Amino acid sequence: MKTSKVVFGLISFILVMGIVVLGSCSKERVESVEEEQLTDYEPMNDYYNTKKQDEQEFIIDTSGTQPIVGHEGTKIYPSKEVLMFANGDSVQWPYIVKLIELYPAKDMIYYQMPTVGGGVILTSHGEIKITAFKDGQELVLRPNRTWHIEMPNTSPETGMNTYYGATNGSIVDWGNTSIGTFVTTTYGYATNMKQLGWVSCAKDPSFTNGIVNYTFTSATDNLTTVSKFIYLPDTKGLVQLYSNTAISLPDGENIKIVFLGIDGSGQLFHYFSETSVSSSSNSVSIAMTAISDADLTVLLDDL
């Protein structure tokens, strides 16, 4: 190896390395991408728990008179004779009746109780949960016996049915078939409950215009833990998207898209859009913005 070659090589090497040092390496590119990372949100459950309808408790004994009336106007006509323990034993006074009432869409959102049954978006004029307990044990209705209930509504519609909710994990599914019907009254609706638990005054709106597949994406927000609801104001249907960001919606229906999030400091964020279902606008880009608790309450009240 000639000395001149070594010298030439070393000089070249030094020149190249000098350029590297003088060029001052930059992390600008990667930092510019990191700045654009999606905003993460905390689960909304804690916030919802502070806002959702309380579960009301009524002690039933000999001193009371029927019906029980809930805060939102639900009337219950309990009867101890048709109650029993799970093993068939009879129930004696006193016992406890518990009631949850979800009438406006806001309360259904707070309780995360959409109106979907068996994959069908149902029209619902109210969801209630009625349970009974004695000595900490949940009671059931005797076979073929019922409790009469009434649900308030100023403009009751005919054709409303009784859908019972089946809990699947944390999700309540209303099933794809109704069991019994609601009759219209001057008070609203009335029916005879065949089982305790969740019951919805609902019907299948039978959309006929086909469906449009909607997808929701965001360049700014991580939608994973965002609460995602679609409200259909004309049919009074509520859909919740869980882990998915896509859904099939009835073509031509007016919808209100409501996405809610909360960050680690408790700041609320939302996305709201009102539109009609159309295949020409079925890809929705979500950008969450901050909103106050009071403004969000008003927004949900106006759904």
Added chain:
Amino acid sequence: MKMFFKFTLIIVFTFLYNTNSFSQKLGVGVSAIYNFQTESFAPGLRVEIPYKRLSIVPQVAYYPSFNKITEYYAGLSLHLNLFYVKSWAFYCLAHGSYNAWLNHSSSTMDDAQQSNWDGEVGVGLTTRKCFRPFIEYRYNFKWKETNLRIGVMYFFWCNNKNNKGGGKRMRKTMTCPAYD
């Protein structure tokens, strides 16, 4: 872009024309690449066409989407062997490439765009055998980033008889024709 390809073709054909036995001096190889600034990994593919102390090295590299920066490069390097120490060859290189920054839309940089032209310089070390591991350290003028490439080349029709791809020292008389 057309100018770049014209320039590339001229260089390649000039070398091919001046290489008496091109078919005996063609290497292909793979490499693993790490970009120190973007902390990204990439595989690379390259072909090496040596001629005396020089080599033309067309190459591609792809930084997959698991990296913060997703992009690919397709370009051409010119290697110049500076000196040899026993079976090792030290070289410097200049490189020009087309760079497609695939997730540029996620960047807040004002001049972030998908299509870019990059220039790099660097130094490398390789062996003079038919089966040649190599290591390169390069600087990218466009992004002001450095990357390290470690890989291996295999030269076809290489006739150094004592080479089995191992680490034996080679006498000068048995070096690959690529460096004759």
